[in-house]
Amino acid sequence: MPDTKPLRRDARDNAARLRAAALEIFLAKGLGAPLEEVARAAGVSIGTLYNRFGTREALIDAVIPDVAGARLKALGADVLARPTVRERLEAFVHGMIELQSRDPALNDAILRRYPDAVALLGICEHSTALGNDLVREAHREGVLSPDFTEDDLQALVWLAGIASREPHAPKGWQQTIERALAAAWT
Template sequence: MRADARRNYERLLAAAEELFRRDGTEASLEEVARTAGVGIGTLYRHFPNRDALLEALLREQFEGLRAAAERLTELPPEQALTELLVLFTERITQYRGLPASALAVLRTPGSALYEACHAMNDAGQRLVEHLQRAGVVRADVPARDVLALAASVAWLGEQSGDLEQRERLLRVVTDGFSARSS
């Protein structure tokens, strides 16, 4: 990539970061381009659609979550479950509207975010299965439901803006799929 194109790319990512945090993932792409100081055509040359822009912003975040899920298997199982859910809900709420976007993308093969979401989701599933084998998570709870419930708690916390509620709901959800509660 030429130096000027690279600068435009970086400015677009910085503008999207700012606007998605403030206005959510449905922020105007025209405003992203304007904030970056480039035309909308430049934005579309780098990012053909909103998902491609989100994917570029989230690639490192999702890779970090995937790696964290793999590292969490080294912790005591109860601690690993709690840390997975807290980390997942914190990362997925970094931009307003992201929980809904991530859930939709998991059902949209071919989306720019699809592979990144699935790699993160697969690592989370492996961790939940590890926790099931350790007797921490109920065997009758599919791993995909654990992550879907965490995404739901993240979405609800995002809607209410109440971090205490999110933490409280995470404890309730965690207790619900605890092997001790079955």
């Protein structure tokens, strides 16, 4: 368990370097990047990392929620600015694919690879709720097939997350997701 007493100056500096290194490495390589690499980049031992943060999830929660929250909030604002529910839902799917494709850390967060990173999980739940709200709204307006469920939307997002990071994913996976969404409209 990490210490909770006030830190000495050198310990505060170590923690700050660990947070900076973790942010850089997680954003580049994903949340599963080796913690030894984070410690090395910060110029401290792996023991110092665990002493300060206790677990990978605690380190993730110390550095990723602000970045993930800002990116997902921007996506949400863009989505909600669209005039029709169809445009909003399509913008949501396209935006999630774009975020997952270019940001390994956010992709890991969206896929909930580290469910014990509670702060990060909460941020991702807001995006899930937005997507689910859009599906329900499209159903109410009668523009989305009743057969297309919230689970289907989450499956498309999950598939995009897996395929975007997999070097051997079938070519055209994005078009497959597009076709699945297009087929769901009434």
